[in-house]
Amino acid sequence: MSENVISTRRLSPAAKAALGVFARYATIIGLALMIVAFSALSPDAFPTFNNFINVLNQASLAMIISGGLTLALVIGEMDLSVGYAASLHGVLVTGLIVRSGLPIPVALAVVIALGGLVGAANGLIVTKLRVNSVIATLGVGTILVGLSFAYSSGAPIVAGVPETFLQLALGRWLFGIPNPIIVMALVVLILWVLVERTAIGQEIQAVGGNQAAARLAGISVDRIKILAFVISGMCAALTGALLASRLGSGTTSAADSYLLTAFAAVFLGSATLRDGEFHVLGTLVGTLIIAFGFNGLNIFGAPTFSQYVFQGATLIIAVGLSSLGRMLAES
Amino acid sequence: MNDAALETGTLQAPPFVVAEAISKAYGGAQALKAVSLSIVPGEVHGLVGANGAGKSTLIRILAGLTQPDSGQIVVDGRRIAANSPHVASELGMTFIHQELAFIPGMTVLENIMLGLPKKTRFGLVDWPAIAREVAPIANRVGVRAPLTANVKGLSTAENWLINITRALVRKARLIVMDEPTAALATAESERLFGIIRELSKSGIAVLYVSHRLDEILELCRRVTVFRDGRLIGELTGAGLSRQALVESIVGGAVEPSRNRAVAGAAEGVAISVRRMSRAPKVKSVSFDLKKGEVLGLGGLVGAGRSELARILFGADRPDSGEMTLDGKPFAPRSPAQAVKAKIGFVPEERRAEGLILSKSVGLNLGLANLDSIVVSQMLPLISGRRRDALVERTIKAFAIRGAGIDTPVGRLSGGNQQKVVIGRWLQSKPKVLILDEPTRGVDVGARAEIHRFIRGLTHAGTAVLVISSDPEELPDLCDRVLIMAEGRIVGELAGDALTRHAIIAASYAGVQEHGAT
Numbered sequence: 001m002s003e004n005v006i007s008t009r010r011l012s013p014a015a016k017a018a019l020g021v022f023a024r025y026a027t028i029i030g031l032a033l034m035i036v037a038f039s040a041l042s043p044d045a046f047p048t049f050n051n052f053i054n055v056l057n058q059a060s061l062a063m064i065i066s067g068g069l070t071l072a073l074v075i076g077e078m079d080l081s082v083g084y085a086a087s088l089h090g091v092l093v094t095g096l097i098v099r100s101g102l103p104i105p106v107a108l109a110v111v112i113a114l115g116g117l118v119g120a121a122n123g124l125i126v127t128k129l130r131v132n133s134v135i136a137t138l139g140v141g142t143i144l145v146g147l148s149f150a151y152s153s154g155a156p157i158v159a160g161v162p163e164t165f166l167q168l169a170l171g172r173w174l175f176g177i178p179n180p181i182i183v184m185a186l187v188v189l190i191l192w193v194l195v196e197r198t199a200i201g202q203e204i205q206a207v208g209g210n211q212a213a214a215r216l217a218g219i220s221v222d223r224i225k226i227l228a229f230v231i232s233g234m235c236a237a238l239t240g241a242l243l244a245s246r247l248g249s250g251t252t253s254a255a256d257s258y259l260l261t262a263f264a265a266v267f268l269g270s271a272t273l274r275d276g277e278f279h280v281l282g283t284l285v286g287t288l289i290i291a292f293g294f295n296g297l298n299i300f301g302a303p304t305f306s307q308y309v310f311q312g313a314t315l316i317i318a319v320g321l322s323s324l325g326r327m328l329a330e331s
Numbered sequence: 332m333n334d335a336a337l338e339t340g341t342l343q344a345p346p347f348v349v350a351e352a353i354s355k356a357y358g359g360a361q362a363l364k365a366v367s368l369s370i371v372p373g374e375v376h377g378l379v380g381a382n383g384a385g386k387s388t389l390i391r392i393l394a395g396l397t398q399p400d401s402g403q404i405v406v407d408g409r410r411i412a413a414n415s416p417h418v419a420s421e422l423g424m425t426f427i428h429q430e431l432a433f434i435p436g437m438t439v440l441e442n443i444m445l446g447l448p449k450k451t452r453f454g455l456v457d458w459p460a461i462a463r464e465v466a467p468i469a470n471r472v473g474v475r476a477p478l479t480a481n482v483k484g485l486s487t488a489e490n491w492l493i494n495i496t497r498a499l500v501r502k503a504r505l506i507v508m509d510e511p512t513a514a515l516a517t518a519e520s521e522r523l524f525g526i527i528r529e530l531s532k533s534g535i536a537v538l539y540v541s542h543r544l545d546e547i548l549e550l551c552r553r554v555t556v557f558r559d560g561r562l563i564g565e566l567t568g569a570g571l572s573r574q575a576l577v578e579s580i581v582g583g584a585v586e587p588s589r590n591r592a593v594a595g596a597a598e599g600v601a602i603s604v605r606r607m608s609r610a611p612k613v614k615s616v617s618f619d620l621k622k623g624e625v626l627g628l629g630g631l632v633g634a635g636r637s638e639l640a641r642i643l644f645g646a647d648r649p650d651s652g653e654m655t656l657d658g659k660p661f662a663p664r665s666p667a668q669a670v671k672a673k674i675g676f677v678p679e680e681r682r683a684e685g686l687i688l689s690k691s692v693g694l695n696l697g698l699a700n701l702d703s704i705v706v707s708q709m710l711p712l713i714s715g716r717r718r719d720a721l722v723e724r725t726i727k728a729f730a731i732r733g734a735g736i737d738t739p740v741g742r743l744s745g746g747n748q749q750k751v752v753i754g755r756w757l758q759s760k761p762k763v764l765i766l767d768e769p770t771r772g773v774d775v776g777a778r779a780e781i782h783r784f785i786r787g788l789t790h791a792g793t794a795v796l797v798i799s800s801d802p803e804e805l806p807d808l809c810d811r812v813l814i815m816a817e818g819r820i821v822g823e824l825a826g827d828a829l830t831r832h833a834i835i836a837a838s839y840a841g842v843q844e845h846g847a848t
Contacts, residue, residue, distance in 0.1 A: 199701040199711040206698055209687030216646060216678050216685070217698040217755065218670025277689065 026321050027272040027282075030314075031289045038296040045299045053178065059291035060184035061239045061246070065258050066265040066283045067191045068235025071228040073266055073278040074195065074208045077126060077133035079232045081141035083259030085118050086240035087252055088148040093241040094157040094250030097165055104165055108241055115237025116230045118144065123226030148252045157250040169245035180242055187235065192280045194231075204228060208278075264315045265290055271319045289314060344371045345408070347504055347536055348393070348424065353402035355388055362388040365402065366562040368555050370505060373534045375527060377547040377554035381580055381835055382632050382800040384557040386540055390507055393538075394426045395419040423504035427494045427511065433482045440465060440478040443497045469496045472526055488519035495526060499535075506530065507538040512546060513633055524550060542631045544576050544839060558582050581835045598622060601794035602643065602661070602674075602763050607652030612638040614818035615652070620763065625785060625795045627809035629802065629834045630841065635818040636798045637679055640765050643796070644676040645669040657762070670699060675756035679767040679798075681745075685752035688741035692734045692751060693722045699755045725754040730780055746777030753781060760791060767798045782808050802831045802838075816841025 022029075039047035065082050072079035089111040096107040118140065125136040171179050195201040206214040207224045215221050239258060244250045268289055269282025293310050346369040355363040363385045370376050380386050391397040393404065395414035404411045406422045419426075433442045440462055450457045450464075462478050469478060474492045476485055482493070491511055498506045508527075512520040527537055527550060541547055547554055554571055556563040556579040563579045566572075600619045607616045612635035620626050628636045641647040643654070645663025654661045656672055663669040666676065678684035686695055697704050697718055704718040705711045722736045729750040733743055740751055749769065756764055766785070770778040785795055785808060799805050805812045806829050814822040814837040821841030824833050 193712070197712050199705050199713060202694055202697055202701055202713065205690060205694060206687050209690045210683075212684045213678075213686055214698070216644070216666050216676055218667050219698065220665065220667040275689070 060180035065239040066262040068232035081137040082236040084141035085236040086255035089237040089240035090244035091250035119230035119233025123229035127222040377551035380557035385560040425498035425503040435483040627805035627812035630815035634815040673762040675761035675764040677766040693736040746773040
């Protein structure tokens with residue numbers, strides 16, 4: 001009986017194939033349509049080289065933190081500590097430069113290493129203490145907020161931030177491209193090669209796909225999970241440092257909101273090109289959708305609240321459409 | 332032996348449940364072929380047969396979990412048009428499965444009442460009133476735990492009694508018990524038998540499914556025997572004996588001729604296991620696996636074979652015992668260490684434990700061979716050329732059909748999926764390969780190819796351990812077969828003594844010898 005009901009809804013093979021394609025390209029089509037629409041509506045302000053560079057520049061910090069988060073989600077865990085970690089490391093990097101007088105490269109290296117350490121703590125708690133990663137990273141993240149207050153007493157570190165540190169995020173390099181875009185490109189390249197083209201990447205994908213099978217194929221599941229958290233932590237630290245440089249200060253909650261942006265970007269990305277799998281290039285597409293959307297809304301002078309509505313709605317619509325398409329294609 | 336109460340002629344009563352000419356096929360495999368079974372009120376009816384004989388399928392059909400292709404179920408003389416778990420329950424049929432499903436953290440009473448309508452008072456569940464109703468039933472069954480106790484931590488025996496209580500609260504007229512004593516100690520089993528006899532006296536029928544023939548003989552006056560999905564017969568009265576049961580279960584089938592290749596040329600012991608134990612399934616197991624040998628592990632489902640395999644592969648740690656690999660002490664703490672020591676493993680549940688279903692054939696095949704498909708150890712980038720060559724070689728060697736390098740493995744058929752799991756170990760040339768049910772649910776052609784591959788490996792000196800619940804498979808494939816029962820090795824068969832008949836007989840004999848300890 002029930003089988004008959006299902007069979008009457010069955011789609012023709014051509015329709016299935018079309019839906020399958022649509023499900024995979026929905027986010028990219030959406031991004032393209034958005035760019036076309038904004039260009040048509042605001043031909044003077046939106047579709048210019050400078051504005052596109054500006055959007056990429058805005059997107060770059062979000063992409064770095066989202067790229068790291070992608071790794072945590074690829075192995076099937078959550079990392080809710082990334083936003084708080086980025087804030088803390090922004091405070092730390094300015095503090096290390098201003099208060100401790102460390103040279104800028106050394107301060108950067110220290111916070112990125114500390115970011116890795118925070119990730120290792122997340123990974124150890126999840127794998128060895130077997131705490132659910134939502135709880136583990138929420139707990140660690142909250143501790144990080146506390147540490148940040150302890151270090152800065154809650155006051156932004158502004159005075160005495162050297163100009164050279166500001167130049168890190170504000171400066172331009174090769175053909176006048178802003179530094180953050182170059183850093184983002186490097187991070188995306190490294191993460192993509194790591195996940196898609198290395199032996200460790202194969203193990204990361206296997207752990208994310210089926211932990212039990214990965215273990216029985218001889219993979220050290222715990223080691224891979226810890227590694228993913230470490231990378232997520234390092235990316236968060238890098239984002240925090242670049243944000244501090246862009247803002248010219250270390251502020252305790254400066255990067256907190258990146259958590260939501262990063263999750264939106266990564267989930268949008270999971271609906272891109274692959275069927276509901278998290279992957280680095282998908283995250284890049286997701287980040288760009290959010291960045292172009294914000295930019296367009298800004299150009300039209302849309303009120304602040306609309307940005308949040310946009311971010312939430314885009315996420316739900318994109319992921320919803322793609323899983324709907326996939327369901328229909330598979331039925 | 333038989334209880335006096337059971338000697339009274341209840342068999343003349345009109346039957347409660349009749350299954351008539353039930354047939355069921357899964358894919359191409361005929362699980363049941365026109366089998367019939369009738370159960371009268373108050374009888375303890377035995378159902379026996381080797382693994383895969385069709386017992387479970389019939390139980391699923393009675394329970395409404397599976398619909399038969401043809402045949403019908405008649406309850407109280409009325410044909411049941413559309414059976415479902417709900418209908419079966421309404422008609423008074425209850426099922427207690429081997430793996431008991433309780434909700435931990437809830438009390439005994441809450442679990443007993445799960446899904447049943449409950450008395451309420453002012454719209455709230457009136458637990459005290461329910462407890463007053465359930466308590467006498469629980470007492471009668473012999474539940475010792477208080478109704479308010481958490482079910483977590485109760486013994487398996489207690490769980491069975493709670494399930495029986497639940498069945499009685501539901502006003503069951505038939506209780507189907509699937510291997511009730513598999514996890515019970517002797518004293519607990521005796522207690523259960525007493526309760527079954529009580530149930531029988533009060534007119535409740537029991538369908539008793541077990542591999543333990545002594546229990547069947549002690550409890551049942553009528554026993555239905557299945558073999559290969561067919562009804563072999565119904566044994567009663569003088570015709571019901573241990574000898575008759577074994578003959579019916581095994582059958583007088585002609586042994587297929589064995590054209591096995593000679594064992595591989597290599598000499599010496601690959602892996603040596605001594606007094607390996609892990610509670611509760613593995614008890615002091617010792618054996619040697621020789622290089623170039625295919626060693627079978629036969630026995631009934633639940634004998635502890637898969638658990639033993641997981642210990643050898645480092646997936647579980649033993650409580651005690653030791654192993655040597657190539658003469659050196661070997662105690663893998665994880666599958667990763669076992670793989671490093673060149674042990675391969677093909678798990679029983681290929682979809683759950685063997686494959687990353689959403690990922691490509693290439694990724695799945697490469698997993699155990701990452702060292703051989705990277706550009707170099709210093710630069711661990713996957714070399715597309717090497718990986719493609721590896722995958723194409725494996726696809727060709729195994730005739731994996733419908734597979735390209737990038738095909739998600741979940742899209743392949745069962746047999747081809749299994750070839751991918753096994754093919755993963757083709758390249759790494761393991762010293763020891765352990766296969767758990769390598770050809771379950773695999774068609775005849777793929778099965779032959781898998782067997783050919785396993786034999787081929789032994790020529791390279793690989794020692795192979797094969798677990799199979801299919802008694803036909805082991806004589807075909809193995810040089811030697813160890814029989815496990817109740818966690819112990821109870822027999823060894825080799826040469827001309829290695830026959831399907833001998834494997835089944837030894838499996839049941841093992842249960843008999845150790846079941847009473």
